Amino acid sequence: MATQRKHLVKDFNPYITCYICKGYLIKPTTVTECLHTFCKTCIVQHFEDSNDCPRCGNQVHETNPLEMLRLDNTLEEIIFKLVPGLREHEVSKVDKSKADEEGDENQDDKDYHRSDPQIAICLDCLRNHGQSGDNVVKGLMKKFIRCSTRVTVGTIKKFLSLKLKLPSSYEFCCLELFSLASLLSGWHFVSVLPDGIAVSTKN
Structure with a gap:
């Protein structure tokens, strides 16, 4: 009885390795014109600069060689079975690539304000007395702030209310913002305002 010969993976290398990168075929893609x-x-990048097959030199297509490519899913499964750990390695690479892309997207979200047009405005106190004549709030230590041009006056009022630590008994509606002697509505965007904004409190 004849004994069966055992084959090593390297015996199949000519059939399962890429002519371009010399590594195992990843997503094996066949050129239908010459069957290489x-x-x-690898082949998609090659066709960015040439219309010829990198192995035999034959012209694949006059204008669009990508039309002559076909994925070989059967060969891919054979290679994964022949080469231990190759499938897991490729899955790990894909997962890492996705994680990196998601990380980049999250970083873009964090840095969004940097690409948003910014504006510097000056906040000055115009009137700061309650009904008793006492100062209701303390003046700002820093009168200049930098914010997005999309910020509304209403948002600035909320910022001031928190920054100045207004007492709970002091109604937020008593805080008014003026620009060039005009009362500003909460829906105004700071992008349409001059650089100076005056802060006033109602008596």
Whole structure:
């Protein structure tokens, strides 16, 4: 009885490695014109600069060689079975790539305000007396603030209310903002205002 010969993975290397990168075929993609197979990424990058097959030199297509590519899912499964750990390695690479992309997106969200147009405005106290004539709030230590042009006057009022630590008995509606002697509505955007805003409290 004849004994069966055991084959090593390297015996199949000519059939499961990429001619371009010399590594195992990842997402094996066949050129239908000449039936040569390469990694999908490798052959797509090659066709960015050439219309010829990198192995045999034959022209694949006059204008769009990408039309002549076909994925070989069967060969991919064979390679994964022949090479231990290759599937897991590729899955890990994909997961890491997705995590990096999500991290970049989150970073973009955090840095969004940096690309938003900014404006510097000066907040000055115009009137600061309650019914008893005493000062209701203390003046701001820093009169200048920098904010987005999309910020509304209403948001500035909320900021001042927190920054000045207004007492709970002091109604928020008593805080008014003026620009060039005009009372500002809460829906005004600071982008349409001059640089100076006066803060007033009602008696």
